Amino acid sequence: MSVASFFSDSIAVAENEFRQFRRNRSAILISLVVLPLFFTVSLGAGQGGAGSTFSPTAHIPIAWVDNDNSLASIRLWETLATSPDFRNLIEGYTEQGAIAQLGTKRIYAVIVVPKGFQNDLENGNQATLILYTDDSEPGVSDQIQATLTSYTQNFDPNVEVQAHLSQIQRESVAGVGIVSKGATFAGFDIGLTIVIAIVQIFAGFYEIAGGISREREDGTYARLLVSPIPIGSIMLGKTLFDTVLTVIRTFTVLAISIYGYGARPNTDLFTLLALSLIVSFVTMGLGFVVAALKMGQRAVVIIEFFLILFLFAFSGLIIDSNLLVGFSQAISNALPFSYAFDALRRTVLLGRPLLSLTFDLEYLIGSVIVLYALAFILLHFSRERLIT
Amino acid sequence: MIKSLVQDTAAITGKELKQLRRDPVSLVLTIMFPIILIGIFIVIVSAFSATTHNVPVVVADLDGTPASKALLDQLTQSRFVHVTELVETENQAYQAVANGQAIGAIVIPQGFGANLAMGDAFVIISTDNSKLTSSQFVSAAVSQGAQNLVTQAVQQGGVSFGLKLAPIEVIVRPLSGRPPSGDPILPGFLGMIATLGGFDDIVNAISRERERGTFPRLTLSPVSLIAVYSGKMFATVVLTILRTALMLIIFSLYGLDIHGSLILIFLTAILIAVFTLSLGLTISARIRGSATLTVLEIAMTFPLFTLAGTFNSPLLLAPGGKAIADSLPWTYGNDALRRLIYLGAGFNAIASDLLILFVSSLILLPIAILLSKRTM
Numbered sequence: 001m002s003v004a005s006f007f008s009d010s011i012a013v014a015e016n017e018f019r020q021f022r023r024n025r026s027a028i029l030i031s032l033v034v035l036p037l038f039f040t041v042s043l044g045a046g047q048g049g050a051g052s053t054f055s056p057t058a059h060i061p062i063a064w065v066d067n068d069n070s071l072a073s074i075r076l077w078e079t080l081a082t083s084p085d086f087r088n089l090i091e092g093y094t095e096q097g098a099i100a101q102l103g104t105k106r107i108y109a110v111i112v113v114p115k116g117f118q119n120d121l122e123n124g125n126q127a128t129l130i131l132y133t134d135d136s137e138p139g140v141s142d143q144i145q146a147t148l149t150s151y152t153q154n155f156d157p158n159v160e161v162q163a164h165l166s167q168i169q170r171e172s173v174a175g176v177g178i179v180s181k182g183a184t185f186a187g188f189d190i191g192l193t194i195v196i197a198i199v200q201i202f203a204g205f206y207e208i209a210g211g212i213s214r215e216r217e218d219g220t221y222a223r224l225l226v227s228p229i230p231i232g233s234i235m236l237g238k239t240l241f242d243t244v245l246t247v248i249r250t251f252t253v254l255a256i257s258i259y260g261y262g263a264r265p266n267t268d269l270f271t272l273l274a275l276s277l278i279v280s281f282v283t284m285g286l287g288f289v290v291a292a293l294k295m296g297q298r299a300v301v302i303i304e305f306f307l308i309l310f311l312f313a314f315s316g317l318i319i320d321s322n323l324l325v326g327f328s329q330a331i332s333n334a335l336p337f338s339y340a341f342d343a344l345r346r347t348v349l350l351g352r353p354l355l356s357l358t359f360d361l362e363y364l365i366g367s368v369i370v371l372y373a374l375a376f377i378l379l380h381f382s383r384e385r386l387i388t
Numbered sequence: 389m390i391k392s393l394v395q396d397t398a399a400i401t402g403k404e405l406k407q408l409r410r411d412p413v414s415l416v417l418t419i420m421f422p423i424i425l426i427g428i429f430i431v432i433v434s435a436f437s438a439t440t441h442n443v444p445v446v447v448a449d450l451d452g453t454p455a456s457k458a459l460l461d462q463l464t465q466s467r468f469v470h471v472t473e474l475v476e477t478e479n480q481a482y483q484a485v486a487n488g489q490a491i492g493a494i495v496i497p498q499g500f501g502a503n504l505a506m507g508d509a510f511v512i513i514s515t516d517n518s519k520l521t522s523s524q525f526v527s528a529a530v531s532q533g534a535q536n537l538v539t540q541a542v543q544q545g546g547v548s549f550g551l552k553l554a555p556i557e558v559i560v561r562p563l564s565g566r567p568p569s570g571d572p573i574l575p576g577f578l579g580m581i582a583t584l585g586g587f588d589d590i591v592n593a594i595s596r597e598r599e600r601g602t603f604p605r606l607t608l609s610p611v612s613l614i615a616v617y618s619g620k621m622f623a624t625v626v627l628t629i630l631r632t633a634l635m636l637i638i639f640s641l642y643g644l645d646i647h648g649s650l651i652l653i654f655l656t657a658i659l660i661a662v663f664t665l666s667l668g669l670t671i672s673a674r675i676r677g678s679a680t681l682t683v684l685e686i687a688m689t690f691p692l693f694t695l696a697g698t699f700n701s702p703l704l705l706a707p708g709g710k711a712i713a714d715s716l717p718w719t720y721g722n723d724a725l726r727r728l729i730y731l732g733a734g735f736n737a738i739a740s741d742l743l744i745l746f747v748s749s750l751i752l753l754p755i756a757i758l759l760s761k762r763t764m
Contacts, residue, residue, distance in 0.1 A: 026684075030680065030683060030684055030687065034684060034687055038688065039687075039690070039691060041691075042691030042695055042709075042712075043691075043694070045705070045706065045708040045709035045711075045712050046694045046695060046705050047709070048706030048707075048708070052706070056703075056704040056705075060703050099563075102563045103563055103727060103731045103733065103737070104737070108703065126557050127557070128557050128558075128559055129557070129558050129559070130559050130561060131558055131560045132561050132562075133561070133562050134731075135563055135730065136563070136723075136726040136727045136730040136731050137701035137703055137726070138573055138576065138697075138699065138700055138701050139699075139701050140701045140704060141560065141562055143704060145558055149558050152557075179510055180513055180515070181482070181513065181514040184517055185517060185518075198690075202687065206679075210679055210683070213679075297679035298679065300679070301679050301682040301683060301686070304683070305686050306424065308690065309424065309425070309428055314431070318432055319432055319521050320520065320521045320522045322443070322444075322491070323521055323522060323525075328431045345518035346488075346518060349517070350516070350518055
């Protein structure tokens, strides 16, 4: 078999895929519109655009109860109320009245300045603030505590106006200032590294494994396997088809992110596209392996769902891979997608050149080769069984 | 008429449950969803609550005074970080982070000890902020190190350098009285299971019947379309009760104290599932393939985790996200579950949440029936 015939067969398979794809409006909608749009827009809506900043505590209604009524407590109120982080401090409640309102959604926390607050400060003792929180709202309690602490730990009751503490003042602990030098990123930019990969994994896996299982259920896959087209051409044809979709999806996500939410990836378009394609190839390889195991469409969808959940737990999306313990760390180390997310973070956020991430790239490319080879062998045996 | 509707509905419900019993994949899926989700939760929580984190850091002590050595001692004993190397210069420290050898570089500058005596010292940290959690642990290690220096100095009555206790301590008292723990997302998981279960049920109930060709036969039978949909909905109610019971058992085994009325928890989970089913029925009138529908529904579900208060309160979202969250009925369901489970809220406290779910389902159901009729 000549190389030319191998490639012409591959192109024929790819053409067939595109024809089928064009005729399926739902597939076009989900693959090219719904997936990129849903994930990117939900990220942008949740985190805010990359250029914008917002304080999560700014608009949360918080009751302020001053039982001390001293100069120090008034200065603390002024410090907080004029800060960008506590714009919805509500006065006028009694302590019991405010606590009774917690859990009713009218207020979510109560800051109580106890009697003796100023005395403690004057005498050099540590004064206390009591923060009652509605802890049925996950994350709210911690967020308010952290923000409040950043203002109080360096509060000086002798200074009349200290409305805006500098970042170094807010991060200072026990008289030791902490100067942070690492680059900081908008929540949207961090999320973008996840969305780029998740969209490709989500769509690519279904397009390959789901596509083959659908053909198998329709009965056309067996005919394709026993045709003179080599397995390699079938795999290459489907890969070419999905590569084009990957490129379109990558551009869609980037266009929404950059023009809609002001994302500024710290790398060039080629790197982003290359990483998207590598993630997509790993996913396609996995998709071919699953398809070769003769899964039905429903099973493929279920595996896809668990794959995504698995990635959230073990690929460093929620918690950094290096913080995982025991067997979960081992799983994380073995997952090629962990390296893909790592490479995306290092390039998109830190601006590292793609080729400097040698280990990540080697592991990802090695995974692509292993998965494609495994799928090839499984599909080859499957064809042998069909023929004999 | 009503009697016949009820009988038909019961017959369809029985048929749905019988079909599920005969389909081992779907049956396993119904049971596996909660178990796998909780498994993932345990992985995440155990990573956060590990006794040591060993985030690799390099330290450059440019001061070499007793004060800087005391801070260095604190860092080497920290449960957050692991000092992998002591370097000579500031640049070497930053380079280690840039090269990926360490996640954080801690630089104790020259004059640290002298400035400390005046209460004006500072430490420089450079972190690889692409590692979100780890970089926060580096800051926490330095903060704790400084705080420990003060505590030790106070306890020993020895040299206190220029350090001082933070003037104000913030004491937190959560309303539920629960100790701060890693379980604030468990009620969100229950909402997620109800949502995913509802989506899965609609795939089983309509799309697969359409693919097998049994749905047109069912609609051509003397059973009314309302009875068909009601029957499928009641099957979902039964399954949601089973899934919720399983989740609550797992919660109890995990040690979660459930404060609220169990009946209200079941009612809320059922309303979340029924709303999801109503939405699924509407979508399935247009998207016929079961696999396509499932993929679409999963694609919709993942953004919901962020926006509908599954993991984090919608209060903490950006303004745009909060507006979306407020318009999603799931947000109210998750909110009701949290207040029931943690605060022991009564019916009055969650009535408006339940009403939103109920009315949303009531609006969607006729639309679904109308669209289904049109496409027949």
